[in-house]
Structures are given as C-alpha cells and as structure tokens.
Amino acid sequence: MAGIGGFARNGEGVTIGRTAAEAVWLPAAGEVLSAVAGTAYGLITQADFAAAIQGRTGVSANPALAKWLGPFLVRAAQECLALGRPPLVALLVEADSGRVGLAYDGVAAALGLPEPAGAREREKLAAEHRIECYRWAGAPEPAGGWYARTSPSSGRAAAPRPTPSGTRAASSAAPRRTLAPEAPPATCPRCFMQLPATGVCDDCG
Secondary structure (H helix, E strand, O other): OOOOOOOEEOOOOOEEOHHHHHHHHHHHHHHHHHHHHOOOOOOEEHHHHHHHHHHHHOOEEOOOHHHOHHHHHHHHHHHHHHOOOOOHHHHEEOOOOOOOOOHHHHHHHHOOOOOOOOHHHHHHHHHHHHHHHHHHHOOOOOOOOOOOOOOOHHHOOOOOOOOOOOOOOHHHOOOOOOOOOOOOOOEOOOOOOEOOOOOOOOOOO
16 A cells, blocks of 8 residues: 555556546546446445455555545546536445545535535435436336435445456446335435434434
C-alpha cells in the first residue's frame, strides 16, 4: 500500500499521485457500481468497493479509507454527472451502520444540491438516488414498486470479486439474473424510511 511519501502505488510498485490513481479507478468504479445497481436494492460496502476497484486496476492506496475514499466519491459523482448517469455512489454504505454517512455530504455538493440538514435528510437523499440508479440499470422492479429505504447492514450486497490488473471483469458482460419480486417494506409514516425489524423508526422513535 502507498505510504506517507505517495498517494498510491500501481501494479509495478511505482508511487503515483492522487490524480493519476483516480483516473485509473474511475472506469473501474463505474463498472462495479453499474453491476450493483442491476440488482433490486443492491448495495456494496465502502470497504468492498475499495477492494474491488483496487483489485481490478492494480492501483492500491492507503488501507485507511478515511484517507482517500471521501474525495474519490466526490470525483466519482462528478463523473456520473458528466456522463448523464445517476449518482451511483449512493450504493456505497458503511459496513457497520448500513448508511452512506457523512461522506455523502460532499457528493450532494458535487451534484449541486444543498447540504443535507442532518443524518435523516442525508440518508433520505441517498435512498432516493438509489432508486434512480436501479431504474437506470434496469434492475427488476419489486412488487408494489420502488420504495426509498435505508440500507440495513445485515442485508448488504456481496461485493464483485476483484479481478487482476488488465483483465476485463466478467460481471460487466454477464447477463443479469432476474430476482423474485420483493414485498413492499414497512415504512415510517413520518419520514417514509424503511422500518427496522423492531417496527420503531431509528430516526423518529
């Protein structure tokens, strides 16, 4: 992994800067997130996403995600905007909480949106963006239609397997499986977010 003296290392062990690393990661990020978006309510943890793009490209950075992931998600959101895609970075969640977390404030700014007024507004915004992603990718619509819902960590999607540098990911060419329709999730009558198993909203109580 790259140390203090450089941002990242490529497959030959050569230290490269942030701009060069992000330029290599961006296409891989698009492939990984497009595959995740093809599954109804598909998600990927930040750690699995980082492992996937670094495995595909051979460019590795500091293992501490806080050192680089937030700025890269902003860059990835800008790339989505430039390509006419929905903000695919909404599919990334924290492993422990199942939420997009503070990093999504920077994504909102990159999209020209007001800063979310707290955690509830942030997660609601990301949930709405995820629906755009699923529709864009052609994910099978659940029975009863799409619902903006938060992402419980226990239900996170499995990450695409990292592929060696120079190898095209098979998932980008493989046909997507059609999933069985899902029943509409129970939602909070106040904030309209998905309710946990307890039936009590985490945000509204």
